[in-house]
Amino acid sequence: MFLDRKASKLRIREAENARRNRQEIIKALSDGQVTRRDLFKWGLFTVGGLLVAKHGLNPFVRSAYASVPTGFPRSPLFGVQAFTQPMPRFDVLPRNPLASLNPAPTKEANTTQQLLNPALEGVAPGDTGPIEGRPPGPIWAHQKFDTMPPKIAVPVSTEGAKVNTVYNPQVPSSLNSGINAGAPFRPAFHPGLPDQGPNAMWTFNGTLPPKLLIGRYGEGILFRHSNKLPFDRTQNGGFGMHTLSTHEHNGHHGAENDGFTGAFFYPGQFYDYHYPIVLAGLNTINTTATDPRAGSPNDAGGITKVPGDWHETMSTHWFHDHMFSFTAQNVYKGDAGMFNLYSALDRGNEAINDGVNLRLPSGTAKSFGNLDYDVNLMLADKAWDANGQLHFDIFDTESGFVADVMTVNLVYRPFFEVERRKYRFRILNGAVSRFFKISLSDASPMIQIANDGNLLPSPVVITQTDQLGIAERYDIVIDFSRYSIGQTVSMVNLLQHEDGTLPSSTLSLSSALSGSSTDPCVGKFLEFRIVRNPATPDVSQVPAVMIPNPDLSAIPVARTRTFVFGDGATQNTNDPVTSFRGPWGIGTNGGELLDADFGRISAAPRAGTREIWTLVNDGGGWDHPVHIHFEEGQILSRNGSASNVPAWEKGRKDVYRLRPDGSVTLTMQFRDFGGMFMEHCHNTLHEDNAMLLRWEIDDGGSPFLRPLPTPIPTPQGVKFQAPTQLPNI
Amino acid sequence: MNIRQSVTSVMVSLVVVVLSALVWWAGPPAARAANVPITALIPVSGIVSVQPESVAFSGQAKVSSELVLDTSRLNHPPAVILTIDLSNVSGTGSLSGAKYVAGGNGTSVFRHLVSADTVEITFPFFRSTTAGSSAAQSGVASFALSFDLNTGAITSGTATIAAPNFPN
Numbered sequence: 001m002f003l004d005r006k007a008s009k010l011r012i013r014e015a016e017n018a019r020r021n022r023q024e025i026i027k028a029l030s031d032g033q034v035t036r037r038d039l040f041k042w043g044l045f046t047v048g049g050l051l052v053a054k055h056g057l058n059p060f061v062r063s064a065y066a067s068v069p070t071g072f073p074r075s076p077l078f079g080v081q082a083f084t085q086p087m088p089r090f091d092v093l094p095r096n097p098l099a100s101l102n103p104a105p106t107k108e109a110n111t112t113q114q115l116l117n118p119a120l121e122g123v124a125p126g127d128t129g130p131i132e133g134r135p136p137g138p139i140w141a142h143q144k145f146d147t148m149p150p151k152i153a154v155p156v157s158t159e160g161a162k163v164n165t166v167y168n169p170q171v172p173s174s175l176n177s178g179i180n181a182g183a184p185f186r187p188a189f190h191p192g193l194p195d196q197g198p199n200a201m202w203t204f205n206g207t208l209p210p211k212l213l214i215g216r217y218g219e220g221i222l223f224r225h226s227n228k229l230p231f232d233r234t235q236n237g238g239f240g241m242h243t244l245s246t247h248e249h250n251g252h253h254g255a256e257n258d259g260f261t262g263a264f265f266y267p268g269q270f271y272d273y274h275y276p277i278v279l280a281g282l283n284t285i286n287t288t289a290t291d292p293r294a295g296s297p298n299d300a301g302g303i304t305k306v307p308g309d310w311h312e313t314m315s316t317h318w319f320h321d322h323m324f325s326f327t328a329q330n331v332y333k334g335d336a337g338m339f340n341l342y343s344a345l346d347r348g349n350e351a352i353n354d355g356v357n358l359r360l361p362s363g364t365a366k367s368f369g370n371l372d373y374d375v376n377l378m379l380a381d382k383a384w385d386a387n388g389q390l391h392f393d394i395f396d397t398e399s400g401f402v403a404d405v406m407t408v409n410l411v412y413r414p415f416f417e418v419e420r421r422k423y424r425f426r427i428l429n430g431a432v433s434r435f436f437k438i439s440l441s442d443a444s445p446m447i448q449i450a451n452d453g454n455l456l457p458s459p460v461v462i463t464q465t466d467q468l469g470i471a472e473r474y475d476i477v478i479d480f481s482r483y484s485i486g487q488t489v490s491m492v493n494l495l496q497h498e499d500g501t502l503p504s505s506t507l508s509l510s511s512a513l514s515g516s517s518t519d520p521c522v523g524k525f526l527e528f529r530i531v532r533n534p535a536t537p538d539v540s541q542v543p544a545v546m547i548p549n550p551d552l553s554a555i556p557v558a559r560t561r562t563f564v565f566g567d568g569a570t571q572n573t574n575d576p577v578t579s580f581r582g583p584w585g586i587g588t589n590g591g592e593l594l595d596a597d598f599g600r601i602s603a604a605p606r607a608g609t610r611e612i613w614t615l616v617n618d619g620g621g622w623d624h625p626v627h628i629h630f631e632e633g634q635i636l637s638r639n640g641s642a643s644n645v646p647a648w649e650k651g652r653k654d655v656y657r658l659r660p661d662g663s664v665t666l667t668m669q670f671r672d673f674g675g676m677f678m679e680h681c682h683n684t685l686h687e688d689n690a691m692l693l694r695w696e697i698d699d700g701g702s703p704f705l706r707p708l709p710t711p712i713p714t715p716q717g718v719k720f721q722a723p724t725q726l727p728n729i
Numbered sequence: 730m731n732i733r734q735s736v737t738s739v740m741v742s743l744v745v746v747v748l749s750a751l752v753w754w755a756g757p758p759a760a761r762a763a764n765v766p767i768t769a770l771i772p773v774s775g776i777v778s779v780q781p782e783s784v785a786f787s788g789q790a791k792v793s794s795e796l797v798l799d800t801s802r803l804n805h806p807p808a809v810i811l812t813i814d815l816s817n818v819s820g821t822g823s824l825s826g827a828k829y830v831a832g833g834n835g836t837s838v839f840r841h842l843v844s845a846d847t848v849e850i851t852f853p854f855f856r857s858t859t860a861g862s863s864a865a866q867s868g869v870a871s872f873a874l875s876f877d878l879n880t881g882a883i884t885s886g887t888a889t890i891a892a893p894n895f896p897n
Contacts, residue, residue, distance in 0.1 A: 399803065443851040443893035445865035461832050461865045463851035467839075501803060506838035508849035509869075513895055567801060620808075621799030639766070644812075646835030659810065660797040 086177030087414035089169035090212035109134035119231035133265020143254035150222035159228035160198025161187035164207035194388035199237035203334035211337035217296035241326035250654035255675020279308025295344030297368030328684035350540035400433025400500020421538035433500030450475030469625030558609035566618035582689030596690035604698035617658035633666035775890030788818035796881030
């Protein structure tokens with residue numbers, strides 16, 4: 001949300017007052033001094049969850065500020081110019097021996113007691129609580145921990161912003177636009193902008209650049225996440241919640257490792273997430289691991305075969321906070337990273353020619369996981385206050401929050417040096433409400449090879465991407481050999497927003513380049529500088545056939561379900577922890593639209609079955625990029641017709657943009673693991689207010705109870721309570 | 730503007746409208762959230778002057794228009810989602826005589842609904858024997874479209890194709 005830089009002083013002053021008023025309420029909410037129910041009671045929120053139309057509060061009182069809804073002042077740039085800083089590669093997380101973890105990971109949560117800090121809410125001096133925040137007991141024990149134990153330890157923390165002294169891009173400086181990784185890396189969006197304070201920005205390990213997790217099939221990762229945020233939840237820079245739950249989006253893991261929104265943990269605790277990294281279908285398909293296409297790259301350049309269906313191979317994930325009702329704030333504060341998965345097919349080595357490896361652009365030096373020509377890009381719009389500190393507004397509950405400064409890998413509109421050859425870019429929309437549509441500034445062709453975590457059945461040549469909804473990932477190959485050394489070409493955003501509900505207009509490339517848009521995030525956001533020829537010939541390929549979809553036609557459809565995403569929802573529960581009020585909700589199978597309650601089960605597919613789900617957007621004034629956790633889906637139709645599904649959506653997906661008034665019908669199998677998962681809009685403001693539901697894989701033959709008790713975390717330990725459930729789940 | 734072509738395209742559009750509506754109403758209720766998409770066939774022609782040869786394109790673009798109405802408190806203005814299909818547009822190389830095909834089918838754009846709009850998209854094209862390869866080149870298609878403000882339907886339109894020429 002932004003005002004034009006030419007707005008009058010009066011208007012800017014009004015906007016500043018509004019910002020202050022709203023920030024006071026945001027802070028009171030996040031500090032726990034008031035609840036959303038209090039705001040309802042005081043008349044500041046309407047029953048629909050909207051902020052009332054009071055001067056200085058409601059973003060939709062347009063006359064008070066501007067035609068742009070909230071009318072925030074623009075983020076000051078302190079004189080910095082676009083494309084004057086290099087784009088940093090992601091910071092690769094260390095992969096340590098499992099034995100390096102102390103204490104050693106355990107199948108069930110480690111409930112060893114520790115003395116609690118009284119600054120934590122609800123804690124009295126002398127109270128103790130468990131060192132691990134994972135819910136205790138067998139239901140939340142790591143599934144397949146004995147048969148597929150973790151082999152790699154990745155310790156991470158979330159903490160306040162600080163200087164990075166251990167930046168590891170895993171590429172030489174020459175492939176990182178000249179950045180000296182040995183130099184301290186400041187927590188700033190640009191060298192000419194102020195450092196983010198430890199309460200303004202919270203990131204993995206507390207540092208920039210954003211973190212990259214490297215994994216390969218069959219090599220389980222124990223991701224130990226330590227919460228090092230302030231014990232006092234008011235120390236949050238005005239927004240953000242210090243409890244965390246980390247979602248590995250879209251891992252095929254047990255629910256205890258999924259980052260369930262209600263399985264959050266407190267400062268001073270850790271949570272052991274176990275990512276076994278398996279191919280879906282491992283219990284029923286290729287169970288003896290004989291197919292070389294179902295495999296993992298080994299250190300000798302060969303393949304270690306693994307069980308499961310090779311058609312389910314995944315490539316590009318990300319991980320981010322999923323704290324109930326605070327996902328938007330925490331992700332916006334920086335709590336997000338990416339996860340590259342390597343496989344027999346997607347090796348991360350372009351030279352190995354064994355008939356299985358697809359040889360996508362990557363590099364050759366290592367047996368797998370070369371990043372030389374395989375680049376992660378996290379796009380996100382940000383805003384900051386007069387002091388240059390991150391600024392956020394939770395009051396755009398009806399629409400969403402769009403900011404005015406475009407960042408890539410959490411730096412302000414950078415440049416990136418490239419060689420004259422093919423590169424793979426794994427592009428993540430890491431914004432909280434903004435959509436993107438990407439073109440090159442000269443309209444040159446690009447090749448889309450993946451959508452969400454998955455390589456497409458066949459590559460698609462494009463000159464502009466489709467809309468990239470929040471949390472969607474597009475992997476794109478760009479061939480820079482068409483350019484001469486010294487030339488530049490830029491990535492351009494063609495999508496204009498006026499608020500966070502949906503893009504207001506798709507601009508032509510010429511219009512986006514003209515600078516005439518009222519949206520400051522339209523236009524060039526990443527400049528490629530072609531600096532040299534590659535030292536060795538580019539042997540990478542983009543094969544005509546990549547990963548065909550799993551054939552589900554022989555599997556009977558056990559159930560069809562319909563989920564309607566809309567506004568004006570009601571709440572039928574009143575639990576102080578699990579239920580939430582907001583304007584948004586989800587209606588299940590013809591039922592009324594309901595606000596989120598992570599204690600309520602809305603669907604329970606049986607393990608091993610296949611279902612067809614239809615997701616419906618019941619309004620024309622917004623879009624919803626809907627994320628279904630855990631299982632990959634195949635889109636069968638849009639608005640009821642298979643012919644409406646574009647080529648780039650014909651692979652497997654985990655985020656489904658519904659489009660205004662639109663619907664998506666998809667099919668999924670439910671298998672291998674069980675527990676409680678979620679389905680929600682990934683416009684995280686919609687998700688937080690309260691467009692989220694819980695579903696669970698209900699398997700009478702599993703060790704799980706039916707239905708599963710709901711975890712209620714406290715610093716002293718996780719309690720459980722009986723869930724509610726919709727009829728006929 | 731070729732009047733006969735335009736009249737023909739609008740008549741074709743009306744047929745497609747009826748067919749689209751029938752298909753839409755036959756769908757399951759849960760999948761019938763959207764407004765009726767209305768498809769028009771827009772005559773397209775133009776030359777893309779690139780190396781190693783110029784390519785003369787002609788054919789008909791299939792442009793689907795879907796009305797988007799916001800009945801919420803936000804009261805966004807009416808809009809249309811346009812989905813553009815150039816699969817019936819082909820080109821001929823000026824030197825080789827080779828056939829070229831256009832890609833990028835299914836490109837969608839979101840626009841405020843106005844009575845007359847110019848919509849410009851870029852698209853990849855390649856020799857038909859190398860479709861899908863990295864040997865693609867790009868063109869620009871500019872559509873001058875008129876809309877029925879009640880239905881979002883395209884009432885008339887023309888399109889030209891040219892080479893990209895953007896300031897870098």
